[in-house]
Amino acid sequence: MAKKIQAIRGMNDLLPAQSPVWQYLEGSVKEMLAGYGYDEIRMPILEQTALFKRSIGEVTDIVEKEMYTFEDRNGDSLTLRPEGTASCVRACEEGGLLYNQTQRLWYTGPMFRHERPQKGRYRQFYQVGVETFGIATPDIDAELILMTARLWQQLGLSDAVTLQLNTLGSNQARADYRDALVAYLKEREDKLDDDSLRRLETNPLRVLDSKNPETQALLQDAPELHDYLDAESREEFDTLRKILDAAGVKYEINQRLVRGLDYYCKTVFEWVTDKLGAQGTVCAGGRYDGLVEQLGGKPTPAVGFAMGVERLILLLETLEVIPPEVMQTIDLYVCGVGAGADLAGLLLSDRLRSEQPWLRIQTHCGGGSFKSQMKKADKSGAVYALLLGESEIEAGQVTVKDLRGGTEQQTISQDELLGWLTDNMS
RNA sequence: GUGGCCGUAGCUCAGUCGGUAGAGUCCAGGAUUGUGAUUCCUGUUGUCGCGGGUUCGAUCCCCGUCGGCCACCCCA
Numbered sequence: 001m002a003k004k005i006q007a008i009r010g011m012n013d014l015l016p017a018q019s020p021v022w023q024y025l026e027g028s029v030k031e032m033l034a035g036y037g038y039d040e041i042r043m044p045i046l047e048q049t050a051l052f053k054r055s056i057g058e059v060t061d062i063v064e065k066e067m068y069t070f071e072d073r074n075g076d077s078l079t080l081r082p083e084g085t086a087s088c089v090r091a092c093e094e095g096g097l098l099y100n101q102t103q104r105l106w107y108t109g110p111m112f113r114h115e116r117p118q119k120g121r122y123r124q125f126y127q128v129g130v131e132t133f134g135i136a137t138p139d140i141d142a143e144l145i146l147m148t149a150r151l152w153q154q155l156g157l158s159d160a161v162t163l164q165l166n167t168l169g170s171n172q173a174r175a176d177y178r179d180a181l182v183a184y185l186k187e188r189e190d191k192l193d194d195d196s197l198r199r200l201e202t203n204p205l206r207v208l209d210s211k212n213p214e215t216q217a218l219l220q221d222a223p224e225l226h227d228y229l230d231a232e233s234r235e236e237f238d239t240l241r242k243i244l245d246a247a248g249v250k251y252e253i254n255q256r257l258v259r260g261l262d263y264y265c266k267t268v269f270e271w272v273t274d275k276l277g278a279q280g281t282v283c284a285g286g287r288y289d290g291l292v293e294q295l296g297g298k299p300t301p302a303v304g305f306a307m308g309v310e311r312l313i314l315l316l317e318t319l320e321v322i323p324p325e326v327m328q329t330i331d332l333y334v335c336g337v338g339a340g341a342d343l344a345g346l347l348l349s350d351r352l353r354s355e356q357p358w359l360r361i362q363t364h365c366g367g368g369s370f371k372s373q374m375k376k377a378d379k380s381g382a383v384y385a386l387l388l389g390e391s392e393i394e395a396g397q398v399t400v401k402d403l404r405g406g407t408e409q410q411t412i413s414q415d416e417l418l419g420w421l422t423d424n425m426s
Numbered sequence: 427g428u429g430g431c432c433g434u435a436g437c438u439c440a441g442u443c444g445g446u447a448g449a450g451u452c453c454a455g456g457a458u459u460g461u462g463a464u465u466c467c468u469g470u471u472g473u474c475g476c477g478g479g480u481u482c483g484a485u486c487c488c489c490g491u492c493g494g495c496c497a498c499c500c501c502a
Contacts, residue, residue, distance in 0.1 A: 006493075009493070061499075061501085062501080066500075082501095083501095111502080113501075115427095115499090115500065116499085116500095118495075119496070119497095120502085121502085126502090128502095206500090260500070260501060261501095270502095277497085278496080278498085279501075284502065308501085308502030309502080310502085337460060338460080368454090369455080369459090371462075373462090374462040374463095376462085377461095377462065378463055379462085390460085399460090399461090401462085403463080409461080
């Protein structure tokens with residue numbers, strides 16, 4: 001036997017047993033987005049490496065050590081997208097969607113980061129990204145948050161997630177604060193752990209959410225972000241909070257919430273859960289007013305967020321809130337035994353499909369004993385088995401057997417079957 | 427990238443203080459030659475992750491490697 005080739009580490013197959021759950025989640029999300037008037041956009045999963053370096057930030061972990069970057073046959077440096085926002089901005093700019101317009105967009109698909117896999121974290125993982133462009137006021141920030149809150153409600157996740165909220169201020173305010181924080185920490189460099197020292201160089205704001213107790217103690221007297229906020233950001237944050245309060249969305253102000261990517265400013269938020277171990281962020285985003293300009297476009301305000309599909313699915317499974325009907329993918333299973341059964345089964349299914357296209361019918365193929373066909377009917381999850389034996393075929397009848405309830409099976413004519421099904425299945 | 431635990435049948439796992447393996451489940455057939463989910467019987471399934479070392483002999487001990495899980499880091 002030849003040696004088996006296995007999937008790349010951290011890149012998982014989605015097996016058929018799982019896909020109904022994915023379809024359920026994706027379906028719910030798409031329906032909600034349509035209800036808010038958001039349009040789908042699709043981008044390639046490969047981009048020029050420079051796009052991510054310029055947007056995410058040269059010295060972030062993502063760019064420094066997590067990107068799948070390689071040279072193509074022309075010698076160009078290409079990268080599998082580690083996130084969607086940069087591609088989306090690029091595509092919008094290229095497609096002329098940002099010229100004096102507002103856009104509300106969404107996309108979904110795989111992202112790639114070369115990290116060590118663990119629960120809720122994979123090298124190929126799926127996000128649903130939502131981005132809005134051209135709206136500077138915090139009402140749109142609120143809309144995005146309200147939208148996610150509604151989604152959790154619909155999916156039954158509301159009790160398991162909490163909203164963390166913060167504002168980073170304008171890009172200027174953020175930069176000023178950053179300098180102040182760095183100055184403060186530099187004076188106390190000897191008391192910082194290795195991780196924090198590294199962050200001091202790469203992404204100083206991240207020192208704020210260090211898990212090290214000594215570092216946290218040190219931060220007690222550190223400059224506060226809110227003291228550096230510009231008046232505009234402060235007002236907008238207040239407005240956002242008022243809207244959330246009025247809509248009854250609970251949140252926790254977390255001054256230490258700074259987000260990892262360089263392009264964020266003003267509003268940042270994260271939906272987190274304590275049900276998934278270390279990877280508890282299930283949805284996160286914020287405002288990135290400077291990014292479009294940074295990528296060569298006209299200054300354009302923008303806010304967006306991304307949801308981690310695998311994490312949401314893990315959460316749905318952990319909480320056992322997946323509606324049972326989601327897993328039921330077949331309504332009828334057609335069994336046939338004896339002479340002419342194969343033909344009769346296919347023809348009966350065919351007729352049902354023509355007249356009642358909403359029915360999900362699996363026709364037994366491949367022969368086998370009646371017993372094994374019944375087993376397969378049961379395993380398929382179908383509600384009814386339609387049985388075709390020699391006597392039924394001869395008489396133009398079919399036996400309908402209830403696989404789930406206690407109803408007695410009955411043999412009726414195939415002509416009556418349609419009426420019977422509409423009476424009993426809708 | 428760092429650390430801990432773990433790789434035995436398709437799946438869940440037992441086991442051998444070193445003498446090349448077993449249970450449940452699943453699948454197929456039968457008891458019931460046309461009735462599943464409960465019962466009973468019969469049967470199939472393995473380079474014991476891969477490579478090397480020690481040994482007369484390694485699934486077991488040692489080293490390496492690949493993979494999985496969890497945590498750190500980072501992030502959705």
